[in-house]
Each structure stands twice: as structure tokens, then as C-alpha cells.
Amino acid sequence: MENIAELAKSVMNADRRALSQAITLIESSRDDHRIQAMELMDHLRSSDRKAIRVGLSGTPGVGKSTFIESFGTYLTGMGLRVAVLAVDPSSIRSGGSILGDKTRMERLAREPNAYIRPSPSQTHLGGVARRSREAVAICEAAGFDTILVETVGVGQSEIEAASMVDLFVLLLLPNAGDELQGIKKGILEMADLVLINKADGHLKKDAEKSLRDFQGAKNYTIEAQNFGSPDFLCCSALNREGLVEVYERIFEKRELLHKNGHWIENRQNQQKQWLRMLVDEELQQRFHHQPGIQEKIEILEEEIISQNKLPSICAENLLDDWFTNNKG
Ligand SMILES: Nc1nc2c(ncn2[C@@H]2O[C@H](COP(=O)(O)OP(=O)(O)OP(=O)(O)O)[C@@H](O)[C@H]2O)c(=O)[nH]1
Ligand SMILES: [Mg+2]
Numbered sequence: 001m002e003n004i005a006e007l008a009k010s011v012m013n014a015d016r017r018a019l020s021q022a023i024t025l026i027e028s029s030r031d032d033h034r035i036q037a038m039e040l041m042d043h044l045r046s047s048d049r050k051a052i053r054v055g056l057s058g059t060p061g062v063g064k065s066t067f068i069e070s071f072g073t074y075l076t077g078m079g080l081r082v083a084v085l086a087v088d089p090s091s092i093r094s095g096g097s098i099l100g101d102k103t104r105m106e107r108l109a110r111e112p113n114a115y116i117r118p119s120p121s122q123t124h125l126g127g128v129a130r131r132s133r134e135a136v137a138i139c140e141a142a143g144f145d146t147i148l149v150e151t152v153g154v155g156q157s158e159i160e161a162a163s164m165v166d167l168f169v170l171l172l173l174p175n176a177g178d179e180l181q182g183i184k185k186g187i188l189e190m191a192d193l194v195l196i197n198k199a200d201g202h203l204k205k206d207a208e209k210s211l212r213d214f215q216g217a218k219n220y221t222i223e224a225q226n227f228g229s230p231d232f233l234c235c236s237a238l239n240r241e242g243l244v245e246v247y248e249r250i251f252e253k254r255e256l257l258h259k260n261g262h263w264i265e266n267r268q269n270q271q272k273q274w275l276r277m278l279v280d281e282e283l284q285q286r287f288h289h290q291p292g293i294q295e296k297i298e299i300l301e302e303e304i305i306s307q308n309k310l311p312s313i314c315a316e317n318l319l320d321d322w323f324t325n326n327k328g
Pocket of ligand 2: 064065066104
């Protein structure tokens with residue numbers, strides 16, 4: 001690896017090769033790479049660029065890739081620079097989605113002002129949140145105006161994505177009422193903007209009805225009135241319809257968040273939350289990587305069965321030993 005300070009400089013100069021190299025570095029789980037990655041991230045802090053980070057989620061087939069292709073090229077058409085990243089925490093790809101799939105975003109992939117980074121093919125256990133978050137920070141330092149963080153609609157990945165973005169967009173199908181019963185209500189509450197996609201052809205009427213239903217519900221629930229709730233819009237990612245409204249709504253929301261201070265507050269809270277997540281992750285890593293620890297756990301497992309030992313006492317003793325041995 002070349003000099004890390006140089007790499008950071010090239011990233012901040014929006015050098016694409018450097019950008020890919022930097023993301024490859026932070027994706028690596030090798031110990032020496034981790035040290036270099038931290039050095040890199042530290043250098044990049046000197047950039048005070050701020051992108052708008054937008055999370056994007058929806059069930060398989062709802063049109064995420066198509067939307068990113070359409071909306072991404074709409075943004076680059078306005079001279080904006082767009083990065084697309086994926087958060088895919090499951091080791092088995094959820095519902096067969098390939099996030100950040102360039103074959104579904106061919107036009108965007110060819111745009112000089114766009115950068116698409118698919119999720120790493122090899123999904124190691126742990127460290128996914130860290131990698132995505134660092135990739136977001138790298139793209140921000142590289143001066144992208146908008147960073148789209150794609151994730152698939154399966155709970156955990158959305159929570160992870162939401163913890164690194166400024167705004168969260170949920171894509172739904174027309175007639176998503178039933179789908180919504182299945183989707184945890186929390187996800188809808190997490191969204192700042194809900195797009196009813198495929199509002200074209202024979203589905204257009206259904207999409208418009210869904211829109212009216214949602215808006216009706218929004219006006220009548222006390223929760224929505226008290227805590228704010230998502231905005232709803234129809235669009236057709238395929239026909240590139242409704243994109244102007246989506247753009248305007250996202251940027252209006254951004255202005256509002258800046259004005260009322262929630263923007264900075266949200267990012268600060270994310271940083272604090274991030275610290276705690278890292279402590280948890282690092283603790284687990286260090287604990288499980290001690291020499292002989294797996295054998296010790298296996299012995300305890302055996303004793304729980306053969307000697308009827310209490311799991312809670314075994315766990316307590318194991319951790320007590322570790323903390324005592326690692327004091328000072
Ligand atoms: N009619 C219509 N079809 C659409 C629209 N957007 C996407 N599609 C179609 O829906 C199918 C799925 O679209 P994708 O963009 O691949 O959906 P996705 O959410 O990325 O799906 P996964 O990657 O599998 O999670 C494709 O056949 C698209 O052409 C739309 O606005 N209108
Ligand atoms: Mg897709």
C-alpha cells in the first residue's frame with residue numbers, strides 16, 4: 001500500500017482509482033490493513049465536506065436498482081456527483097437481491113460523475129456496519145454531493161443503514177397495505193419519505209389510491225401529528241416520472257433539518273452511537289480471539305451437559321477470568 005497520506009489526498013481530489021483503493025482497504029479485515037484504514041480515516045477528517053446521505057430501502061423487486069439508475073442519472077444530469085453504496089449485513093443475500101448491482105444501473109455506472117460500489121462479495125461475520133460507514137465517510141471526503149445507501153427491506157439492515165444517513169427513503173409497491181402489515185411498523189416510522197413506485201400502466205390507479213390512503217392515515221393518527229411522519233409520493237422509476245418531486249422533497253427536508261438543527265444533532269448522535277457499537281464489536285473480537293478461548297467454551301459446554309452446570313455461572317466465571325487477567 002502506498003503512503004496513506006497520499007492516498008487520502010488523492011481521495012479528496014476525487015481520484016476514482018484512489019477511491020476504490022481506499023474502500024478496498026477499509027473492507028479488509030487484515031490487522032495491518034485495519035491500522036492503515038484508521039490512519040486513512042483520520043486523514044480524511046480534514047475534509048469538512050458534507051454530502052447529503054440518503055438511505056434507500058424496499059423489498060426485493062420493488063424497484064430499488066431501477067430507482068437508483070433513474071434518480072442517480074437525474075442528479076448527475078443536474079451536474080451533481082452521486083455515490084451509491086450498499087449495506088448488506090446478511091451473509092446470505094436477502095431475497096436474492098444484489099445490492100449496488102451495476103448491471104441494473106448501466107447508465108449510471110457509465111456516468112463520470114457517479115460512483116457505484118457493490119457490497120463486498122465475501123461477507124465476513126461482523127464489521128459490516130463499520131465498512132459501510134467508513135465507505136460513506138470516504139465518499140463524503142471525495143466530494144460527492146449525494147450518497148445513496150441501498151439496503152434491502154429486512155429489518156436489521158435498515159436499522160444499520162439508518163444509523164449512517166441523514167434521510168431515509170422507503171420504496172413500496174402499489175397496494176402495499178398487506179406488505180406493510182408484514183414490514184415492521186418501525187420501518188415506516190424510520191422513513192422520511194415513502195415512495196410508491198411503479199405508479200404507471202395498470203398500477204397507476206392503485207398507486208394513487210395507496211397514496212391517498214397513506215395521506216389520510218397520516219392526518220388522523222396522533223403519533224403522526226406529534227412526532228412527524230414520512231411524506232408520501234408516487235413515482236415510476238421505470239418511466240422516470242415523479243423524480244423532480246422526489247428531488248424537491250428530499251432537498252426541502254434537508255433545508256428544514258439544517259434550519260431546526262436536527263441535521264447536526266442527528267450526525268452527532270450517530271457518532272456517539274457509533275462509538276458504543278465499536279466498543280461492543282471490539283470487545284467481542286478480542287474476547288473470541290484469545291488463544292484457547294474456543295476450547296474453554298467447548299469444555300464448559302460439555303460440563304453444562306455432563307455436570308449439569310448452570311450456563312449463567314459458567315459465563316460469569318469465564319468473563320471474570322478474562323477481565324481479571326487483562327487488568328491494567
Ligand atoms: N412498471 C414498472 N416496473 C418497474 C418500475 N421500477 C422497477 N420496475 C421493474 O421491477 C422489476 C424489479 O426492479 P429492480 O429495480 O430490479 O428491483 P430491486 O428492488 O432492485 O430488486 P432486488 O435487487 O431484487 O431487490 C424489474 O423488472 C423492473 O423493470 C416502475 O417504476 N414501473
Ligand atoms: Mg436491485
